Amino acid sequence: MSSQRKYVIRIAAVATSLAAFLICTDLALTALTRDQISRQLSDLSKVALRRSEAAIDYAGAMLTQMAERGVMDCSAGALQKLRLQVYQGSAVKDIRAVDRDGSVICSAYSETLEFDNGWAKRDDMLESADRVLRLFRVEQFTGAALGVLRDVNAQQSLAGILRIDANQLDIMPIRLRAQSDVTLALLDGQPIAGYRPNGGQSELSDAISFTSVSDRYPLRAIIHVNPSALSTRQGGAYLPTMVAAGVLGILFGLLLASYLSRPLDPVTELDRGLSAHEFKPYLQPTFNLKTGDIVGSEILARWEKADGRTVPPMSFIPLAESSGRIEKLTWQILALALRELQPELKRDKRFKLSVNITPRQLLSDGFVDRLRQVVAAAAVSTRQVVLEVTEREELADLNKATAVVKELSEFGFRVALDDVGIGHSGLSAIQRLGARIIKIDKFFVDAITRDQSAVVVVQMLVALAGELDMGVVAEGIEHQEQVDALIACGVEEGQGYLVSPPLPMGRFKDFLELRRACSGEAPKASPELAA
Structure with missing residues (x-):
């Protein structure tokens, strides 16, 4: 095998090994990072869902407590007490008495009724898993809200209006915040609340979704994230890892080159060495x-x-x-x-x-x-x-x-x-x-x-x-x-x-000259020659 051919083989082996290590490492890092981020986003969607479920639980407990007192008579005194209860609460913004088909009878803040852009009928409301509560979307002038309905008896029900604060859905890590949004929606697809730090866009282009569905309420939390945010190249460990992979690729390439350039027949290589003196x-x-x-x-x-x-x-x-x-x-x-x-x-x-x-x-x-x-x-x-x-x-x-x-x-x-x-x-x-x-x-x-x-x-x-x-x-x-x-x-x-x-x-000739110049000394190593 000629020296030029060996040189080409070595260069090709090192280059191929380096490219293979870098490509495989990049693919592995990408897959690993995507998997880690995907699991993180899936967990975060559960966090958003649990926070929303906690607000619904609070509203349900309040409505159950009121239902146990009996039918609300919508008198001035009763409404005054109702407003006090809403004021003392946190998540519930309004409580309304409704008839069997869902039409509003009275409200703690009746002046807000004229700003409603729609009110769901009973049949359009979605039941919870235990069939105690019904959830529905309420269109208000300040945006969408979540309605929670609880039956008092066969003729009357109570409905609590929840405003899910967008800050409750501010759960994204800093690195992903600008390239993602979080949406809370009913199972029929109606959005209830959302957190969109990306300029208020309704959707991210080619977004990847991570969804968690409640097993108690007809509710789901959805995280949309830009695919580019899942790139491993944005991580701080990417460059050092790729450098390490490059070094390993070069070392492996050198070993491979040595193996490939070895003589296939040692005796033939021996003969070649003898012929070449x-x-x-x-x-x-x-x-x-x-x-x-x-x-x-x-x-x-x-x-x-x-x-x-x-x-x-x-x-x-x-x-x-x-x-x-x-x-x-x-x-x-x-x-x-x-x-x-x-x-x-x-x-x-x-x-x-x-x-x-x-x-x-x-x-x-x-x-x-x-x-x-x-x-x-x-x-x-x-x-x-x-x-x-x-x-x-x-x-x-x-x-x-x-x-x-x-x-x-x-x-x-x-x-x-x-x-x-x-x-x-x-x-x-x-x-x-x-x-x-x-x-x-x-x-x-x-x-x-x-x-x-x-x-x-x-x-x-x-x-x-x-x-x-x-x-x-x-x-x-x-x-x-x-x-x-x-x-x-x-x-x-x-x-x-x-x-x-x-x-x-x-x-050796230099050694003899040196020893001749130092003749008569006891035998000892010559540092410059024994190296």
């Missing part, structure tokens, strides 16, 4: 534990991809070994390292350059000849090249391996056993193979300052190496205490982050 030698120095002098370096492979990413060895070495690509990879980085470090190797004949090889590669046909050709092409002495045989896999043919190691030694190459102590080789294999160096694994170095058994193992390996005339190198040294413990065990050389991590070629 993307595998580079990184070098970790080997130093004398007592003096700190740099005596050599180990070549370690890193995959520097065209997009600038550096892939660590554990992400590709096992695949390279299992797929048979490790040999080609090893020859590439060895040839490049020898060519780049040739001046240093010429300058210091004691400097050793080591490279890892697998047992399979050691036993492969033509290995010795190929190695000689690579070293000769770089004009480097064979005595400066160390072959570290890894013990991640077992030597399939110890006899052949011994013969190959002997032939390598005859040409001046040195062979080291890597990962000694945790690999496949036993003591007999170490003795027979003819290797010249033992490399103690980091596992024992890590434990040597806190576990006496690790000290015993290291001492045993040093003693074995002494008997077989072999050198010993400790790997993974990170602390001065480990250096002191290794020296006490008889180890002379080591490598690890205490002095330097694996470095690319340019930085």
Whole structure:
């Protein structure tokens, strides 16, 4: 997959993910906000209805109390008492005596009768659920009012006139007030009262309605609200939520882009990297534990991809070994390292350059000849090249391996056993193979300052190496205490982050110059290079 195509895929993945997160979040917020506001408005319509029911209950109680006294005779004294009762009340504005068909007989304030624009007949009045009261609309000069009728006997009834104050219906939250209205109406559709802060409009265009119907009276409360008022974008939490969604969308898009741009076939991608010479030698120095002098370096492979990413060895070495690509990879980085470090190797004949090889590669046909050709092409002495045989896999043919190691030694190459102590080789294999160096694994170095058994193992390996005339190198040294413990065990050389991590070629050369300028100092980390 070309770098340009990967770039396009990544941009498309991030853009798509960002758009999807923003759209889905907007839709979710809209749905959630609409649901919350809808439930709030439904509850508010119930509040308006309950307030109206309370006024009707008050009027009904007053009329029931008067009905229990008997028929009203409409005398001057009786009307005077009636006016006093209305005056002392709050919701009821007038009380009238009516006959059976609903016609007015007399009124507490008879002078207001001439301003009525209509009076409902009994058959037009709506019964309450308990059939005790009847509700009807009263048209007055000041606007609509609510009439509540209560029968006294078969011939006479009492009717109370309620003026439902608009302020009783002022229940809307500030954010919705300018885009909504509240209406109280009978079940036959006749409006009784309303609160309209939106300029007195009778209806809002394309309004959404929320209605609550009384289960006791033929009455309903209706809230009309402009659809735009339900928009989540008007909420204070909308922008922060969308920003958070955008960040999550970008992060998810980056993960998706990484997934989509990965090689569909890892082996094919490995082959592509080999063809493009993307595998580079990184070098970790080997130093004398007592003096700190740099005596050599180990070549370690890193995959520097065209997009600038550096892939660590554990992400590709096992695949390279299992797929048979490790040999080609090893020859590439060895040839490049020898060519780049040739001046240093010429300058210091004691400097050793080591490279890892697998047992399979050691036993492969033509290995010795190929190695000689690579070293000769770089004009480097064979005595400066160390072959570290890894013990991640077992030597399939110890006899052949011994013969190959002997032939390598005859040409001046040195062979080291890597990962000694945790690999496949036993003591007999170490003795027979003819290797010249033992490399103690980091596992024992890590434990040597806190576990006496690790000290015993290291001492045993040093003693074995002494008997077989072999050198010993400790790997993974990170602390001065480990250096002191290794020296006490008889180890002379080591490598690890205490002095330097694996470095690319340019930085390794700078490191050598810096160490050369500081020669004679005890081994210690170089801050500017160990970062």
